[in-house]
Amino acid sequence: MTALGKHFGAHVALEALSMAIEPGEFVALLGPSGCGKSTTLRLLAGFETPDHGEIRLGDQVLSSPQAQVPPEQRRMGMVFQSYALWPHLSVAGNVDYPLRVQKVAGSERRRRVEDVLARVDMTAMAGRYPRELSGGQRQRVALARCLVSQPAVILLDEPLANLDRHLRASMEDYFRDFHRETVTTMVYVTHDQDEAMALADRVAVMQEGRLKQFATPETLYHQPADVEVARFIGQGSVVHLARAAAGEWLTGSDAQRLNEQGSARAFVRPQHVVLGVEGGLPARVERCIFRGERHVLSLRLEDGQSLTAYSHTAQPAGSHTSVAIERLWGLEEGHTKMQAHRDRVPAQ
Structure with a gap:
């Protein structure tokens, strides 16, 4: 065609x-x-x-x-x-x-x-x-x-x-x-x-x-x-940050990246959001849905951005946790993309 x-x-x-x-x-x-x-x-x-x-x-x-x-x-x-x-x-x-x-x-x-x-x-x-x-x-x-x-x-x-x-x-x-x-x-x-x-x-x-x-x-x-493709294929969340991180954890000390205007967009899969990390980004549980082998959490960060995460245990709506982002994928040209993802995609 x-x-x-x-x-x-x-x-x-x-x-x-x-x-x-x-x-x-x-x-x-x-x-x-x-x-x-x-x-x-x-x-x-x-x-x-x-x-x-x-x-x-x-x-x-x-x-x-x-x-x-x-x-x-x-x-x-x-x-x-x-x-x-x-x-x-x-x-x-x-x-x-x-x-x-x-x-x-x-x-x-x-x-x-x-x-x-x-x-x-x-x-x-x-x-x-x-x-x-x-x-x-x-x-x-x-x-x-x-x-x-x-x-x-x-x-x-x-x-x-x-x-x-x-x-x-x-x-x-x-x-x-x-x-x-x-x-x-x-x-x-x-x-x-x-x-x-x-x-x-x-x-x-x-x-x-x-x-x-x-x-x-x-x-x-x-x-x-x-x-559009990121949101259509599988679950995940689009976040804004100063640059697309190259294989590094995003913790509380890096929180300003999520608050800057005009920043790059990156996509985070739920399996790359780690719960209960000391010094991580504060998050509130908005919804917890049981899917058999796991719970799917809808989280809200302090700056209003949303994340989807997985948990083996139920997390009641309204409860608080802290999260770290293990990996993310840069979505916009002109911004750094994860070299690890370009070279090879790890099995999940």
């Missing part, structure tokens, strides 16, 4: 979007509703025509303002959020349908249907109808129907959005294993950052039709490009 642009009337859906996806890569398009990720997927599939830019698959131009390859000739398969299964056809009939449209011979159709049903572990369900299946089983049928046409690229539009949390976790494992076994190029649209971070080789964070950052999950988490 090169400099893609798409407008719907006065609304700018995409603006100058450029992205190179490697063969066999699993890429997630991540962002809030209305950011342009589904429009991008529809452009890739051929359901929309770009106003600017072009889409290539290898050396072939699929889309440009001057030319448009029809969806059925793009070697791309689509898995929809709603499954889009024919209710009057069996599992095997739904999977077989694209091959009938393509006029594939009967014996070849049967072989390919059997192969893909085995791949998605749905052979035993071949004679059932969609109404007799669970949500996860329907999604696997939708994937099988996509695979039976042997696409070069699989496009997935929020495929887990209609599933409950338990089924989503199970299907995440399935998609991860499927990609590892087949090494198929996959482009996966989601608004769920946990899904994107768990599944994708690289994640494209989008906002208001623009690409904010395209990087591995680890890079997005430890080295966000700007404040």
Whole structure:
């Protein structure tokens, strides 16, 4: 994709979007509703025509303002959020349908249907109808129907959005294993950052039709490009200080850094906020939420800035503590960034 642009009337859906996806890569398009990720997927599939830019698959131009390859000739398969299964056809009939449209011979159709049903572990369900299946089983049928046409690229539009949390976790494992076994190029649209971070080789964070950052999950988490990406990926807090500290603790003696105007911004992850440090920055607990393996604290510093921290024990709202900031990441150009983070990202 090169400099893609798409407008719907006065609304700018995409603006100058450029992205190179490697063969066999699993890429997630991540962002809030209305950011342009589904429009991008529809452009890739051929359901929309770009106003600017072009889409290539290898050396072939699929889309440009001057030319448009029809969806059925793009070697791309689509898995929809709603499954889009024919209710009057069996599992095997739904999977077989694209091959009938393509006029594939009967014996070849049967072989390919059997192969893909085995791949998605749905052979035993071949004679059932969609109404007799669970949500996860329907999604696997939708994937099988996509695979039976042997696409070069699989496009997935929020495929887990209609599933409950338990089924989503199970299907995440399935998609991860499927990609590892087949090494198929996959482009996966989601608004769920946990899904994107768990599944994708690289994640494209989008906002208001623009690409904010395209990087591995680890890079997005430890080295966000700007404040918006930092706040969207994981938990954390933006603080103001005189300069972005280079791997040093921020304690009470350094508190003036957090009070100076016109200072640099840095991002602090909760695991890098240490509680109960003698001589640390005074903080008040505003909220304590139990998350199973830990408590998530919302803290307020004396100068009004907020921090998020983790604690193994409950800290009642209104109580006071003192904190030290172990590491932070500079967010603005022209300010010192952590050399430790540039050179290597420590495992957390």
